[in-house]
Amino acid sequence: MRYSALRILKEGLTGNKGWKPVWREPEPKAEYDVIIIGGGGHGLATAYYLAKEYGITNVAVLEKGWIGSGNVGRNTTIIRSNYLLPGNEPFYELSLKLWEGLEQDFNYNAMISQRSILNLLHSDAQRDAFIRRGNAMFLAGADAEYASAEQLRAELPFLDYDNARFPIKGGLFQRRGGTVRHDAVAWGYARGADSRGVDIIQNCEVTGFDIENGVCRGVETSRGPIRGKKIAMCVAGSSSRVAAKAGMRLPIESHVLQAFVTEGLKPVIPGVITFGAGHFYVSQSDKGGLVFGGDLDGYNSYASRGNLPVIEDVAEGGMAIMPIIGRARLLRSWGGIMDMSMDGSPYIDKTHIDGLYFNGGWCYGGFKATPGSGLCYAHLIAKDTPHPVATEMRLDRFKRGGMIDEKGQGNQPNLH
Amino acid sequence: MIINHPLLGPRDAAEFIYLGDACLIDRPDWEAEDAAEKFHEYGYIRDNIAGSMQELWYHEQGDRSWLVVTRDTVTHEITDVEMARDVARARGRSK
Secondary structure, three states: OOOOHHHHHHHHHOOOOOOOOOOOOOOOOOEEEEEEEOOOHHHHHHHHHHHHHHOOOOEEEEOOOOOOOOHHHOOOOEEOOOOOOOOOHHHHHHHHHHHHHHHHHHOOOOOOEOOOEEEEEOOHHHHHHHHHHHHHHHHOOOOOEEEEHHHHHHHOOOOOOOOOOOOOOEEEEEOOOEEOOHHHHHHHHHHHHHHOOOEEEOOOOEEEEEEEOOEEEEEEEOOOOEEEEEEEEOOHHHHHHHHHOOOOOEOEEEEEEEEEEEEEOOOOOOOEEEOOOOOOEEEEOOOOEEEEEEEEEEEEOOOOOOOHHHHHHHHHHHHHHOHHHHHOOEEEEEEEEEEEEOOOOOEEEEOOOEOEEEEEOOOOOOOOOHHHHHHHHHHHHHHOOOOHHHOOOOOOOOOOOOOOOOOOOOOOHHHO | OEEEEOOOEEEEHHHOEEEEEHHHHOOOOOOOOOHHHHHHHHHHOEOOOOOEEEEEEEOOOOOOOEEEEEEEOOOOOEEEEEEHHHHHHHOOOOO
16 A cells, blocks of 8 residues: 555545554464564565565564564654765765655654754864865765854853853764654554565564584574575674574673653754763654763663663763753653664674674664664675675775774773 | 662663673684684674573673673563673683
8 A cells, every 4th residue: 555645535535434553463374584673663665675675585584572673763864874984974875865755665754854953062172073074975975964053142142152161163974864764664664575476574573593514504583483595683782692593603792871861842953963072862752852862881781671770871961052951851861772882883794604694883873873783784695795785884894904983992891 | 671780789871881782791812814704703703692692791880890791682681791801811811
């Protein structure tokens, strides 16, 4: 069923009786060409692009819970491509371009709103670094725009420009950045994949792998064994747990990241704003709540909840740039499990086991990468060679000295 | 989280800096044949345990000692805290 304004009108006049479930709930078949483990944003996007771009439709997406119940439903919904390094920036720019055409592509309203992202800067050295990053973005075909403090004062008068400790001296805009209705991304990809023949199998946990002589031939699941010619892991915060079932150890630590939303307010923040001297970022949802977040809690965790000191730190970051936030009441805070990699950049790669593929290590930047990750992973699975923009995202890059370390923090996952 | 420091008693986890898995105590032998492989594992590969895990915490806002904290990564429950010095010596490290 194609969605359109005409369709809404017609259904409205006929009692809304024609709407159908958006995806089927099939029983697992005995064998598939491709089995994707993980029905989150990336897994569903991978299935969608496998079917749409590479013509592989005999695909199952296995999800332990319900689709979109992981990080795609728990993030702060920001999309952007303001990265520096050549191993990253072309990938994220491809992803942002896919976001721009996504709703038309999968015929689903994901409420993509390119309301801009602004990285504030607070020192002369930071201005140099941000302008360098802006130039790197131009090289990859992205947009970037430097704004002086005077320009920002006119556009965003509510920021604390004369803060004694962290004065705002300017900022780097990416006007094409913005926010998305995150759940709709999972649902849109699921619908698009399902309508092309992909089986989305929920409540189906992978409990083991069928590996013989270095070749992966299938998976054991809570709903019985399923054979597959190619098996693709895509489980974010659970990456190490699932890979351990295949005897693999990964360059990943799982950490908890908290996010926050206030009560609904009248429109006040036009885009996404980030603090350059601490870790704080904020946007305003269409419902009016201020959605914001900051640093990881900093210790390994599989508990989807964090601790109070980080909440205090995030609130202090918010107060440092935007004192008006102090009047807003916090409605909710929640935590999600991040697959933190050793250099802050992701992996889209084959494993040492034939037929077994790995996608993970997205740290807390996985949501914006969803379309790009899906397309590049589908490319890798279909063609057995990396997509041209994802050639650096290899699992063995630390051995080769090929780290993609945007922050220059080294192999300390909780600092990326 | 409250970490029960062996010398100072219960302290807020916010006073500490987290390093990671206590396997970092076991630095490989740099002269071994397979040192490159072993250092790659040591530096970059982690068990990333879901459950009880030994990890290194540094009491930066306190006595600056390194601790080995046994903590459940699923529940955040801390079951044991030792001085990292004692753990390292028990594992045969003399320095």
